[in-house]
Amino acid sequence: MNSATEGATLTPPPLSLYVHLPWCVRKCPYCDFNSHALKNEMPAERYIDALMRDLEVELPLVWGRPVQSVFFGGGTPSLFSAAQVERMLSGFRGLLDIVPGAEVTLEANPGTVERDSFSGYRDAGVNRVSLGVQSFDDRMLEAIGRIHGRAEARQAAESLAGAGMESFNLDLMFGLPGQSLETAVADVQTALAYSPPHLSHYQLTLEPNTCFHARPPSLPADDESWEMQGACADHLEAAGMVNYEISAWSGPGRECRHNLNYWRYGDFMGIGAGAHGKLTEASAQTVRRRIRIRHPRNWMESAEHGMPLAQEREINPQDRVFEFFLNQLRLRHGIRKADFSNRTGLPWLAVSERVEEAVRRGLLDEREDLLVPTESGWRFVNEIQQLFLP
Numbered sequence: 515m516n517s518a519t520e521g522a523t524l525t526p527p528p529l530s531l532y533v534h535l536p537w538c539v540r541k542c543p544y545c546d547f548n549s550h551a552l553k554n555e556m557p558a559e560r561y562i563d564a565l566m567r568d569l570e571v572e573l574p575l576v577w578g579r580p581v582q583s584v585f586f587g588g589g590t591p592s593l594f595s596a597a598q599v600e601r602m603l604s605g606f607r608g609l610l611d612i613v614p615g616a617e618v619t620l621e622a623n624p625g626t627v628e629r630d631s632f633s634g635y636r637d638a639g640v641n642r643v644s645l646g647v648q649s650f651d652d653r654m655l656e657a658i659g660r661i662h663g664r665a666e667a668r669q670a671a672e673s674l675a676g677a678g679m680e681s682f683n684l685d686l687m688f689g690l691p692g693q694s695l696e697t698a699v700a701d702v703q704t705a706l707a708y709s710p711p712h713l714s715h716y717q718l719t720l721e722p723n724t725c726f727h728a729r730p731p732s733l734p735a736d737d738e739s740w741e742m743q744g745a746c747a748d749h750l751e752a753a754g755m756v757n758y759e760i761s762a763w764s765g766p767g768r769e770c771r772h773n774l775n776y777w778r779y780g781d782f783m784g785i786g787a788g789a790h791g792k793l794t795e796a797s798a799q800t801v802r803r804r805i806r807i808r809h810p811r812n813w814m815e816s817a818e819h820g821m822p823l824a825q826e827r828e829i830n831p832q833d834r835v836f837e838f839f840l841n842q843l844r845l846r847h848g849i850r851k852a853d854f855s856n857r858t859g860l861p862w863l864a865v866s867e868r869v870e871e872a873v874r875r876g877l878l879d880e881r882e883d884l885l886v887p888t889e890s891g892w893r894f895v896n897e898i899q900q901l902f903l904p
């Protein structure tokens with residue numbers, strides 16, 4: 515400890531719950547998530563029982579703390595029925611203080627949801643669905659190995675838009691094999707026709723340990739993808755959407771509250787195969803990263819015996835600083851300085867020189883309690899993040 519690193523106290527930030535549901539109909543060739551092609555019947559009921567045991571393990575670390583949001587991610591959570599989702603939610607409510615009006619998101623994929631099932635999920639307590647459309651173009655969908663085509667994408671988006679959810683998101687990708695500027699823009703225009711309160715728009719990247727990494731398809735050149743992104747952004751802005759995070763767009767006030775909590779370096783429990791969690795313990799003045807066993811079968815067997823963890827470690831103060839900036843710098847409206855000390859346990863003095871350096875280089879603007887990326891800081895956000903490496 516020295517004067518730059520002492521004198522601040524960790525205070526538990528808002529808490530959310532992430533639930534990993536790991537199965538998909540088929541593994542997409544670009545996917546590096548912990549998702550597994552379903553070979554036999556999905557052991558849904560056994561998995562749900564194991565989730566409840568898993569959550570019990572987490573409870574002593576979160577006693578008395580309200581939960582602001584729940585997110586069912588995957589994998590393809592929409593392979594679970596509305597009745598199964600309802601069972602999970604009522605089990606979680608029995609164990610946790612989930613606040614009234616909490617955002618409850620379920621990820622769904624076209625081709626795995628029947629026409630009326632969104633209203634079933636809504637009745638089960640889901641108030642936000644994130645639909646993995648990726649493209650409305652048959653050729654693009656085939657090129658990235660999705661199980662659905664244009665017709666299923668349109669039908670799912672239409673029934674989601676009419677299901678009376680409080681909010682929903684459409685996921686779109688760009689920079690796809692053989693994609694032109696026109697088809698990328700057409701995808702955004704088609705998506706906007708459903709008036710989504712939220713839209714995620716991200717570039718296809720070739721991640722290690724994927725089929726595409728081993729056998730790369732031919733992708734648009736960087737400058738072509740850059741142009742696509744710019745042209746799509748123009749259409750999204752013209753429709754009144756705000757690019758509040760690197761890949762996320764929303765109407766005013768329709769940001770994803772669950773993801774905002776990650777990006778603001780809040781706390782989250784992660785349950786289910788391979789899920790990650792981050793929890794602040796004020797009494798011990800520590801922040802812990804907790805990671806579940808990755809393979810669904812191994813995780814289920816271990817969770818049933820109350821031992822779902824693969825790894826637990828303390829996040830040291832320098833790593834907290836990096837993670838804090840890495841996450842908050844994803845947000846266009848900037849970094850809330852007031853969050854820094856209570857989420858990292860360090861005083862502002864610990865980073866003030868590095869912040870001044872970023873301001874000097876024209877990457878950040880200081881505006882009262884906010885540090886806002888400038889246009890060039892937003893474009894070269896990695897450059898700012900590097901300043902905060904441990």
Ligand code: SF4
Nearest residue numbers: 538541542545549589
């Ligand atoms: S549907 Fe989503 S989670 Fe499943 S394999 Fe494809 S990209 Fe991965």
